[in-house]
Amino acid sequence: MDSSEAVFQGLKKAGIDFVVSLPCVNLGKIIEMVDCDEEITHVPVTREEEGFGICAGAYLGGKKTAILMQNSGLGNSVNVLASLYKLYQLPILMVMSHRGTEGEFMSAQIPMGKATPGVLDTLEIAYFLPKTPEDAYKALSEAWLLSKMGGSPVAMLLEIGFW
Amino acid sequence: MKRVDAIKRISEQLEDELVICNIGFPSRELYAVKDSLTHFYMLGSMGMASSIGLGLALAQERKVVALDGDGSLLMNLGSLVTIYNQDPKNFILILLDNECYGSTGSQCTYASTVDLSQIAEAVGFKNIFSFKVDLDLTEVLKAEGPIFVHVKVEPGNADVPVINMEPEKIKERFMENLK
Numbered sequence: 001m002d003s004s005e006a007v008f009q010g011l012k013k014a015g016i017d018f019v020v021s022l023p024c025v026n027l028g029k030i031i032e033m034v035d036c037d038e039e040i041t042h043v044p045v046t047r048e049e050e051g052f053g054i055c056a057g058a059y060l061g062g063k064k065t066a067i068l069m070q071n072s073g074l075g076n077s078v079n080v081l082a083s084l085y086k087l088y089q090l091p092i093l094m095v096m097s098h099r100g101t102e103g104e105f106m107s108a109q110i111p112m113g114k115a116t117p118g119v120l121d122t123l124e125i126a127y128f129l130p131k132t133p134e135d136a137y138k139a140l141s142e143a144w145l146l147s148k149m150g151g152s153p154v155a156m157l158l159e160i161g162f163w
Numbered sequence: 164m165k166r167v168d169a170i171k172r173i174s175e176q177l178e179d180e181l182v183i184c185n186i187g188f189p190s191r192e193l194y195a196v197k198d199s200l201t202h203f204y205m206l207g208s209m210g211m212a213s214s215i216g217l218g219l220a221l222a223q224e225r226k227v228v229a230l231d232g233d234g235s236l237l238m239n240l241g242s243l244v245t246i247y248n249q250d251p252k253n254f255i256l257i258l259l260d261n262e263c264y265g266s267t268g269s270q271c272t273y274a275s276t277v278d279l280s281q282i283a284e285a286v287g288f289k290n291i292f293s294f295k296v297d298l299d300l301t302e303v304l305k306a307e308g309p310i311f312v313h314v315k316v317e318p319g320n321a322d323v324p325v326i327n328m329e330p331e332k333i334k335e336r337f338m339e340n341l342k
Contacts, residue, residue: 018222041221043249046241053211054245057183057218057227060203060338083207084215088330151331 004029006133010140018063020051048073089151187266210238233274
């Protein structure tokens with residue numbers, strides 16, 4: 001199982017049926033798989049914050065939700081995570097390509113890459129750091145369960161080395 | 164027309180539609196004029212009303228009405244593009260446009276110089292309704308979504324209390340009613 005296939009199958013096993021996405025080079029294959037899956041409603045969005053809003057509504061309507069995003073978009077989403085998700089105790093699985101980590105070729109990605117774990121910690125959003133496709137596959141179901149039970153977003157940080 | 168009167172007129176004409184109401188005074192005004200299990204009151208996340216409404220409309224079949232404001236919509240204009248592309252037949256976006264940030268002291272927004280329905284039209288919305296005086300939703304409720312309803316209202320807030328319900332309670336009763 002390659003890394004993209006593992007994440008996609010992990011989402012399926014977790015029962016995720018509503019996904020919003022913004023692209024990252026590392027997420028390309030997963031986004032295609034999600035888009036082709038008939039059981040998943042896939043909504044490409046214009047900005048991560050908007051995606052979180054859409055998923056909040058979809059959750060209210062009974063869906064199991066996830067966002068596919070690059071970690072840079074976490075910066076666009078701090079308020080919605082705090083004053084919508086944390087406030088109302090809403091779950092969502094945040095599948096994040098974590099750029100700016102070891103092996104990054106683009107210096108512009110480094111500041112937000114470094115800031116990402118701290119931003120999640122500040123928001124009290126738990127995150128998993130799977131290192132292999134198998135880890136990710138397993139962790140996604142656990143992460144959704146934790147998110148649902150805990151009434152909070154849970155993130156999956158997928159570093160450059162993961163891909 | 165005062166915003167609270169517009170909200171009152173709207174709530175009188177809705178039946179079992181699901182309502183997502185914008186943060187601040189709009190939610191307080193709706194809660195004061197008519198509370199319902201079909202209402203979700205936003206207490207934070209300015210700009211997200213149209214997005215929450217879109218997600219809810221895509222997730223289930225009942226008709227969804229999002230009450231948004233001009234300042235909020237300007238904060239999330241990309242939402243119009245996503246709504247148009249997702250094309251939810253069961254979604255009505257009502258823009259209560261007072262040309263100002265009403266909940267923070269009525270500072271002007273750019274809605275006084277830019278017509279937000281023209282933006283919706285340029286994006287591709289087919290069903291656009293505008294109201295300045297009589298807010299009769301009969302035709303709106305018959306039309307196919309996504310629908311953009313532009314209501315010009317006066318600046319100013321009604322003297323209404325804060326919502327005395329915990330956020331989790333707002334969520335739980337809304338979801339319970341949807342089951």
